[in-house]
Amino acid sequence: MSKLTYLDLSHNKIKDITDLADITSRLVSTMDLSYNQIDYVPPEISRFYYELYFLYLNDNKLNYIPTDIFRLQYLKKVDLQRNPFPADEINAMTTRFRSTIPNCVVLI
Template sequence: MAKGGKGPKGRKITLNVAKNCIKVTFDGRKRLDLSKMGITTFPKCILRLNDVDELDLSRNMIRKIPESISKFQNLRWLDLHSNYIDKLPDSIGQISTLLYLNVSNNKLTSNGLPVELNQLKNIRTLNIGLNHLDSVPTTLGALKELHEVGLHDNLLNHIPQSIAKLPKLKKLNTKRNPFPKPEESELFLDSIRRLDTLYLVEEKDLCGPCLRKCQLARDKLNRIKTMAMGPPKKPIFSNLISPNSMAKDSQEDWRLRSNISLQ
Protein backbone atom coordinates (compact mmCIF):
# COMPACT_ATOMS: atom_id res chain seq x y z
CA MET A 1 0.00 0.00 0.00
CA ALA A 2 1.27 3.49 -0.79
CA LYS A 3 2.32 5.92 1.92
CA GLY A 4 -0.51 7.63 3.77
CA GLY A 5 -2.80 4.60 3.38
CA LYS A 6 -4.21 5.79 0.08
CA GLY A 7 -3.74 2.44 -1.63
CA PRO A 8 -2.05 1.71 -4.96
CA LYS A 9 -1.62 4.62 -7.32
CA GLY A 10 -2.90 2.72 -10.33
CA ARG A 11 -2.34 3.14 -14.02
CA LYS A 12 -3.10 6.42 -15.72
CA ILE A 13 -5.24 6.06 -18.82
CA THR A 14 -4.75 8.71 -21.48
CA LEU A 15 -7.08 9.47 -24.34
CA ASN A 16 -4.68 7.86 -26.82
CA VAL A 17 -4.45 4.71 -24.71
CA ALA A 18 -8.25 4.55 -24.52
CA LYS A 19 -8.65 5.04 -28.27
CA ASN A 20 -6.30 2.13 -28.89
CA CYS A 21 -8.51 -0.04 -26.66
CA ILE A 22 -11.59 0.42 -28.83
CA LYS A 23 -12.56 -2.72 -30.69
CA VAL A 24 -15.24 -3.34 -33.27
CA THR A 25 -17.49 -6.30 -32.42
CA PHE A 26 -18.59 -8.86 -34.97
CA ASP A 27 -21.90 -7.00 -35.35
CA GLY A 28 -20.20 -3.64 -35.99
CA ARG A 29 -20.54 -2.08 -32.54
CA LYS A 30 -17.76 -0.15 -30.82
CA ARG A 31 -16.48 -1.63 -27.60
CA LEU A 32 -14.08 0.17 -25.25
CA ASP A 33 -12.23 -2.53 -23.32
CA LEU A 34 -10.25 -1.24 -20.32
CA SER A 35 -10.50 -4.41 -18.25
CA LYS A 36 -7.51 -5.66 -16.23
CA MET A 37 -5.63 -2.39 -16.67
CA GLY A 38 -4.79 -1.69 -13.02
CA ILE A 39 -7.06 1.37 -12.97
CA THR A 40 -7.92 2.83 -9.55
CA THR A 41 -9.81 5.95 -10.65
CA PHE A 42 -12.46 6.27 -13.34
CA PRO A 43 -10.57 7.77 -16.32
CA LYS A 44 -12.36 11.02 -17.16
CA CYS A 45 -10.75 11.14 -20.59
CA ILE A 46 -13.02 8.34 -21.82
CA LEU A 47 -16.00 10.70 -21.54
CA ARG A 48 -14.78 12.04 -24.88
CA LEU A 49 -15.44 8.59 -26.33
CA ASN A 50 -19.04 8.54 -25.21
CA ASP A 51 -20.33 7.26 -28.55
CA VAL A 52 -19.20 3.69 -27.81
CA ASP A 53 -21.81 0.97 -27.53
CA GLU A 54 -20.02 -1.14 -24.93
CA LEU A 55 -17.77 -0.22 -22.00
CA ASP A 56 -15.74 -2.76 -20.03
CA LEU A 57 -14.00 -1.53 -16.85
CA SER A 58 -14.06 -4.87 -15.10
CA ARG A 59 -11.27 -6.40 -13.00
CA ASN A 60 -9.71 -3.13 -11.93
CA MET A 61 -9.52 -1.31 -8.58
CA ILE A 62 -12.08 1.43 -9.21
CA ARG A 63 -13.93 2.67 -6.13
CA LYS A 64 -16.29 5.28 -7.56
CA ILE A 65 -18.29 5.69 -10.77
CA PRO A 66 -19.00 9.40 -11.43
CA GLU A 67 -22.39 10.90 -12.25
CA SER A 68 -20.94 11.78 -15.67
CA ILE A 69 -21.34 8.12 -16.68
CA SER A 70 -24.72 9.24 -18.04
CA LYS A 71 -22.90 10.91 -20.96
CA PHE A 72 -22.64 7.47 -22.57
CA GLN A 73 -26.02 7.76 -24.22
CA ASN A 74 -25.45 4.96 -26.75
CA LEU A 75 -24.31 2.43 -24.18
CA ARG A 76 -25.91 -1.01 -24.43
CA TRP A 77 -23.39 -3.03 -22.42
CA LEU A 78 -21.66 -1.88 -19.19
CA ASP A 79 -19.36 -4.22 -17.27
CA LEU A 80 -17.99 -3.04 -13.90
CA HIS A 81 -17.53 -6.38 -12.17
CA SER A 82 -14.61 -7.11 -9.83
CA ASN A 83 -13.81 -3.61 -8.60
CA TYR A 84 -14.28 -1.87 -5.22
CA ILE A 85 -17.46 0.07 -6.02
CA ASP A 86 -19.72 0.64 -2.99
CA LYS A 87 -22.32 2.86 -4.64
CA LEU A 88 -23.75 3.36 -8.12
CA PRO A 89 -24.43 6.93 -9.28
CA ASP A 90 -28.03 8.10 -9.51
CA SER A 91 -27.41 9.17 -13.10
CA ILE A 92 -27.03 5.56 -14.25
CA GLY A 93 -30.80 5.50 -14.67
CA GLN A 94 -30.42 8.03 -17.49
CA ILE A 95 -28.67 5.52 -19.77
CA SER A 96 -31.94 4.40 -21.30
CA THR A 97 -30.22 2.33 -24.01
CA LEU A 98 -28.60 -0.04 -21.48
CA LEU A 99 -29.40 -3.71 -22.01
CA TYR A 100 -26.67 -5.35 -19.90
CA LEU A 101 -25.27 -4.22 -16.53
CA ASN A 102 -22.79 -6.24 -14.50
CA VAL A 103 -21.61 -4.89 -11.12
CA SER A 104 -20.96 -8.23 -9.47
CA ASN A 105 -17.99 -8.80 -7.13
CA ASN A 106 -17.89 -5.28 -5.73
CA LYS A 107 -18.59 -3.66 -2.33
CA LEU A 108 -22.20 -2.66 -2.95
CA THR A 109 -24.61 -2.47 -0.03
CA SER A 110 -28.37 -2.04 -0.36
CA ASN A 111 -27.95 1.71 0.17
CA GLY A 112 -25.57 1.75 -2.78
CA LEU A 113 -28.32 0.80 -5.25
CA PRO A 114 -30.04 4.00 -6.40
CA VAL A 115 -33.79 4.10 -6.90
CA GLU A 116 -33.04 5.40 -10.39
CA LEU A 117 -32.18 1.87 -11.50
CA ASN A 118 -35.89 1.44 -12.12
CA GLN A 119 -35.56 3.83 -15.07
CA LEU A 120 -33.58 1.29 -17.09
CA LYS A 121 -36.71 0.14 -18.88
CA ASN A 122 -34.85 -1.73 -21.63
CA ILE A 123 -32.38 -3.65 -19.50
CA ARG A 124 -32.39 -7.42 -19.97
CA THR A 125 -29.47 -8.66 -17.86
CA LEU A 126 -28.62 -7.37 -14.38
CA ASN A 127 -25.93 -8.98 -12.22
CA ILE A 128 -25.47 -7.64 -8.69
CA GLY A 129 -24.16 -10.86 -7.18
CA LEU A 130 -21.07 -11.15 -4.96
CA ASN A 131 -21.78 -7.94 -3.05
CA HIS A 132 -23.02 -7.04 0.45
CA LEU A 133 -26.74 -6.62 -0.24
CA ASP A 134 -29.12 -7.49 2.59
CA SER A 135 -32.18 -6.46 0.58
CA VAL A 136 -33.16 -5.80 -3.01
CA PRO A 137 -35.28 -2.78 -4.00
CA THR A 138 -38.80 -3.85 -4.88
CA THR A 139 -38.72 -1.09 -7.51
CA LEU A 140 -36.60 -3.37 -9.69
CA GLY A 141 -39.91 -5.05 -10.42
CA ALA A 142 -40.55 -2.15 -12.80
CA LEU A 143 -37.91 -3.53 -15.18
CA LYS A 144 -40.31 -5.62 -17.23
CA GLU A 145 -37.73 -6.53 -19.92
CA LEU A 146 -35.40 -8.32 -17.50
CA HIS A 147 -34.48 -11.83 -18.66
CA GLU A 148 -31.61 -12.57 -16.27
CA VAL A 149 -30.95 -11.46 -12.69
CA GLY A 150 -27.91 -12.38 -10.60
CA LEU A 151 -28.39 -12.03 -6.82
CA HIS A 152 -25.99 -14.77 -5.72
CA ASP A 153 -23.47 -14.50 -2.88
CA ASN A 154 -25.13 -11.67 -0.96
CA LEU A 155 -26.78 -11.33 2.47
CA LEU A 156 -30.38 -11.73 1.32
CA ASN A 157 -32.99 -13.54 3.40
CA HIS A 158 -35.87 -13.14 0.95
CA ILE A 159 -36.59 -12.30 -2.69
CA PRO A 160 -39.22 -9.61 -3.40
CA GLN A 161 -42.27 -10.85 -5.23
CA SER A 162 -41.95 -7.92 -7.65
CA ILE A 163 -38.72 -9.48 -8.95
CA ALA A 164 -39.77 -13.12 -8.80
CA LYS A 165 -42.85 -12.33 -10.90
CA LEU A 166 -41.10 -10.37 -13.66
CA PRO A 167 -42.95 -11.40 -16.84
CA LYS A 168 -39.88 -12.18 -18.99
CA LEU A 169 -37.58 -13.56 -16.30
CA LYS A 170 -35.79 -16.71 -17.49
CA LYS A 171 -32.72 -16.97 -15.24
CA LEU A 172 -32.47 -16.10 -11.56
CA ASN A 173 -29.38 -16.89 -9.51
CA THR A 174 -29.93 -16.65 -5.73
CA LYS A 175 -27.32 -19.16 -4.59
CA ARG A 176 -25.34 -18.75 -1.38
CA ASN A 177 -27.63 -16.30 0.39
CA PRO A 178 -28.59 -16.79 4.06
CA PHE A 179 -32.24 -17.69 3.54
CA PRO A 180 -33.59 -18.87 6.96
CA LYS A 181 -34.98 -22.11 5.55
CA PRO A 182 -35.83 -23.01 1.97
CA GLU A 183 -39.42 -23.85 2.89
CA GLU A 184 -39.86 -20.49 4.61
CA SER A 185 -38.86 -18.39 1.64
CA GLU A 186 -41.37 -15.85 0.40
CA LEU A 187 -41.80 -17.63 -2.92
CA PHE A 188 -42.58 -20.93 -1.20
CA LEU A 189 -45.12 -19.52 1.25
CA ASP A 190 -46.78 -17.47 -1.46
CA SER A 191 -47.33 -20.57 -3.61
CA ILE A 192 -49.03 -22.32 -0.68
CA ARG A 193 -51.19 -19.29 0.14
CA ARG A 194 -52.38 -18.99 -3.45
CA LEU A 195 -53.24 -22.68 -3.68
CA ASP A 196 -55.07 -22.65 -0.35
CA THR A 197 -57.55 -20.11 -1.70
CA LEU A 198 -58.84 -22.59 -4.28
CA TYR A 199 -61.04 -24.58 -1.90
CA LEU A 200 -64.07 -22.39 -1.30
CA VAL A 201 -66.85 -24.67 -2.59
CA GLU A 202 -67.93 -28.25 -2.15
CA GLU A 203 -67.26 -30.88 -4.80
CA LYS A 204 -70.96 -31.39 -5.52
CA ASP A 205 -71.23 -27.74 -6.60
CA LEU A 206 -68.58 -28.05 -9.31
CA CYS A 207 -68.94 -29.18 -12.91
CA GLY A 208 -66.77 -32.04 -14.18
CA PRO A 209 -63.96 -29.97 -15.75
CA CYS A 210 -63.80 -27.59 -12.77
CA LEU A 211 -63.69 -30.51 -10.33
CA ARG A 212 -60.77 -32.11 -12.18
CA LYS A 213 -58.93 -28.80 -12.19
CA CYS A 214 -59.35 -28.41 -8.45
CA GLN A 215 -58.25 -31.99 -7.83
CA LEU A 216 -55.06 -31.39 -9.78
CA ALA A 217 -54.42 -28.21 -7.81
CA ARG A 218 -55.05 -30.07 -4.54
CA ASP A 219 -52.55 -32.76 -5.50
CA LYS A 220 -49.98 -30.06 -6.24
CA LEU A 221 -50.64 -28.45 -2.85
CA ASN A 222 -50.19 -31.77 -1.07
CA ARG A 223 -46.86 -32.33 -2.79
CA ILE A 224 -45.64 -28.89 -1.69
CA LYS A 225 -46.75 -29.45 1.91
CA THR A 226 -45.05 -32.85 1.95
CA MET A 227 -41.81 -31.18 0.88
CA ALA A 228 -42.17 -28.63 3.69
CA MET A 229 -42.61 -31.32 6.35
CA GLY A 230 -39.39 -33.16 5.55
CA PRO A 231 -35.86 -32.01 4.88
CA PRO A 232 -35.73 -30.42 1.43
CA LYS A 233 -33.88 -32.48 -1.13
CA LYS A 234 -33.32 -29.59 -3.47
CA PRO A 235 -32.97 -25.81 -3.00
CA ILE A 236 -36.16 -23.85 -3.53
CA PHE A 237 -34.58 -22.18 -6.54
CA SER A 238 -33.44 -25.44 -8.14
CA ASN A 239 -35.85 -24.93 -11.02
CA LEU A 240 -34.26 -21.63 -11.91
CA ILE A 241 -31.25 -21.68 -14.21
CA SER A 242 -28.19 -19.92 -12.85
CA PRO A 243 -26.74 -17.31 -15.23
CA ASN A 244 -23.18 -17.75 -16.36
CA SER A 245 -20.52 -16.55 -13.93
CA MET A 246 -19.72 -12.91 -14.54
CA ALA A 247 -16.28 -13.13 -12.93
CA LYS A 248 -14.46 -15.53 -15.22
CA ASP A 249 -11.18 -14.51 -16.81
CA SER A 250 -12.73 -14.56 -20.26
CA GLN A 251 -16.27 -13.38 -20.95
CA GLU A 252 -15.91 -12.92 -24.68
CA ASP A 253 -17.82 -16.08 -25.65
CA TRP A 254 -20.65 -15.28 -23.25
CA ARG A 255 -20.78 -11.68 -24.46
CA LEU A 256 -21.04 -12.76 -28.08
CA ARG A 257 -23.89 -15.14 -27.28
CA SER A 258 -25.58 -12.45 -25.20
CA ASN A 259 -25.37 -9.89 -27.99
CA ILE A 260 -26.93 -12.34 -30.41
CA SER A 261 -29.86 -12.91 -28.05
CA LEU A 262 -30.35 -9.17 -27.59
CA GLN A 263 -30.73 -8.49 -31.29
Protein backbone atom coordinates in the same frame (compact mmCIF):
# COMPACT_ATOMS: atom_id res chain seq x y z
CA MET B 1 -27.64 5.31 -20.66
CA SER B 2 -30.83 4.67 -22.58
CA LYS B 3 -29.24 1.84 -24.64
CA LEU B 4 -27.75 -0.07 -21.71
CA THR B 5 -28.96 -3.68 -21.78
CA TYR B 6 -26.25 -5.53 -19.80
CA LEU B 7 -25.38 -4.25 -16.36
CA ASP B 8 -22.53 -5.92 -14.50
CA LEU B 9 -21.92 -4.55 -11.02
CA SER B 10 -20.58 -7.77 -9.57
CA HIS B 11 -17.67 -7.81 -7.11
CA ASN B 12 -18.12 -4.20 -6.00
CA LYS B 13 -19.00 -4.46 -2.29
CA ILE B 14 -22.36 -2.83 -3.03
CA LYS B 15 -24.71 -2.82 -0.05
CA ASP B 16 -27.68 -0.81 -1.29
CA ILE B 17 -29.40 -0.98 -4.69
CA THR B 18 -32.38 1.18 -3.75
CA ASP B 19 -31.40 3.97 -6.15
CA LEU B 20 -30.20 1.73 -8.97
CA ALA B 21 -33.19 2.60 -11.16
CA ASP B 22 -32.15 6.27 -11.08
CA ILE B 23 -28.86 5.57 -12.86
CA THR B 24 -29.71 2.75 -15.27
CA SER B 25 -31.90 2.08 -18.27
CA ARG B 26 -35.30 0.40 -18.24
CA LEU B 27 -34.01 -1.70 -21.13
CA VAL B 28 -31.60 -3.69 -18.99
CA SER B 29 -32.15 -7.34 -19.84
CA THR B 30 -29.25 -8.78 -17.84
CA MET B 31 -28.34 -7.57 -14.37
CA ASP B 32 -25.39 -9.05 -12.52
CA LEU B 33 -25.24 -7.94 -8.90
CA SER B 34 -23.46 -11.03 -7.66
CA TYR B 35 -20.67 -11.09 -5.09
CA ASN B 36 -21.69 -7.94 -3.28
CA GLN B 37 -23.10 -7.24 0.18
CA ILE B 38 -26.71 -6.60 -0.79
CA ASP B 39 -29.21 -7.49 1.93
CA TYR B 40 -32.33 -5.90 0.44
CA VAL B 41 -33.97 -5.92 -2.99
CA PRO B 42 -36.45 -3.08 -3.41
CA PRO B 43 -39.91 -4.11 -4.66
CA GLU B 44 -39.65 -1.49 -7.42
CA ILE B 45 -37.27 -3.79 -9.31
CA SER B 46 -40.22 -5.44 -11.06
CA ARG B 47 -41.81 -2.15 -12.05
CA PHE B 48 -38.67 -0.58 -13.42
CA TYR B 49 -36.90 -3.57 -14.97
CA TYR B 50 -39.94 -5.28 -16.44
CA GLU B 51 -37.91 -6.61 -19.42
CA LEU B 52 -35.31 -8.31 -17.26
CA TYR B 53 -34.30 -11.75 -18.57
CA PHE B 54 -31.33 -12.65 -16.37
CA LEU B 55 -30.85 -11.63 -12.74
CA TYR B 56 -27.78 -12.63 -10.75
CA LEU B 57 -27.99 -11.94 -7.03
CA ASN B 58 -25.89 -14.86 -5.88
CA ASP B 59 -23.30 -14.47 -3.13
CA ASN B 60 -24.89 -11.57 -1.31
CA LYS B 61 -26.52 -11.22 2.11
CA LEU B 62 -30.15 -11.66 1.12
CA ASN B 63 -32.55 -13.48 3.41
CA TYR B 64 -35.75 -12.34 1.71
CA ILE B 65 -36.93 -11.54 -1.83
CA PRO B 66 -39.92 -9.21 -2.33
CA THR B 67 -42.97 -10.83 -3.90
CA ASP B 68 -42.87 -8.19 -6.66
CA ILE B 69 -39.96 -10.10 -8.20
CA PHE B 70 -42.46 -12.73 -9.34
CA ARG B 71 -43.96 -10.12 -11.68
CA LEU B 72 -40.86 -10.24 -13.88
CA GLN B 73 -42.66 -12.30 -16.50
CA TYR B 74 -39.75 -12.38 -18.98
CA LEU B 75 -37.26 -13.71 -16.45
CA LYS B 76 -35.40 -16.72 -17.85
CA LYS B 77 -32.83 -17.20 -15.11
CA VAL B 78 -32.39 -15.99 -11.56
CA ASP B 79 -29.42 -16.96 -9.43
CA LEU B 80 -29.89 -16.56 -5.68
CA GLN B 81 -27.32 -19.11 -4.55
CA ARG B 82 -25.17 -18.63 -1.47
CA ASN B 83 -27.41 -16.14 0.30
CA PRO B 84 -28.49 -16.73 3.92
CA PHE B 85 -32.13 -17.54 3.13
CA PRO B 86 -34.02 -19.43 5.84
CA ALA B 87 -35.21 -22.88 4.72
CA ASP B 88 -38.88 -21.84 4.71
CA GLU B 89 -38.07 -18.87 2.47
CA ILE B 90 -36.24 -21.12 0.01
CA ASN B 91 -39.23 -23.46 -0.16
CA ALA B 92 -41.67 -20.57 -0.60
CA MET B 93 -39.57 -18.95 -3.34
CA THR B 94 -39.14 -22.22 -5.22
CA THR B 95 -42.88 -22.86 -5.18
CA ARG B 96 -43.72 -19.30 -6.17
CA PHE B 97 -41.25 -19.22 -9.08
CA ARG B 98 -42.61 -22.52 -10.40
CA SER B 99 -46.18 -21.26 -10.32
CA THR B 100 -45.66 -17.70 -11.59
CA ILE B 101 -42.69 -17.98 -13.98
CA PRO B 102 -42.56 -21.70 -14.83
CA ASN B 103 -39.94 -21.41 -17.59
CA CYS B 104 -37.46 -19.55 -15.41
CA VAL B 105 -34.35 -21.40 -14.26
CA VAL B 106 -34.05 -20.70 -10.54
CA LEU B 107 -30.85 -21.37 -8.64
CA ILE B 108 -31.21 -21.08 -4.87
